[in-house]
């Protein structure tokens with residue numbers, strides 16, 4: 649496994665839509681393993697393939713010691729709204745309040761191409777929406793009215809799980 653460099657928000661690849669995966673082969677498995685390693689090293693709870701320079705619809709999430717590998721994910725159902733703090737490994741050092749659907753159901757494929765569904769709420773719902781946004785070239789700062797809404801990590805109001813929410 650290799651720790652890859654995480655692109656930052658100024659790099660154009662983060663703004664491009666990624667391509668659907670059709671080959672569930674060894675190179676995909678290597679990419680997934682590297683994503684997990686890179687995400688843990690950061691550290692973070694979610695990472696999309698285009699954040700390490702690979703424009704494919706692939707992402708990983710790790711929450712409560714459960715790793716979820718997402719190939720070709722898409723939201724099939726969402727409900728509710730919740731405003732909470734959110735950050736991104738490609739925008740290190742900052743968080744902002746972002747409104748997301750409170751609950752989502754995502755359809756995706758695993759590393760062997762088998763389709764599955766995952767339901768999430770709270771931080772998992774936020775991470776799923778955040779990673780799928782990445783695969784569409786969208787960053788959470790796109791939802792802000794102004795970049796002045798960004799708050800340096802460590803300076804935002806207490807009670808925020810900054811360690812997790814900042815590393816999506």
Ligand code: NI
Pocket residue numbers: 735736737738778782816
């Ligand atoms: Ni991110």
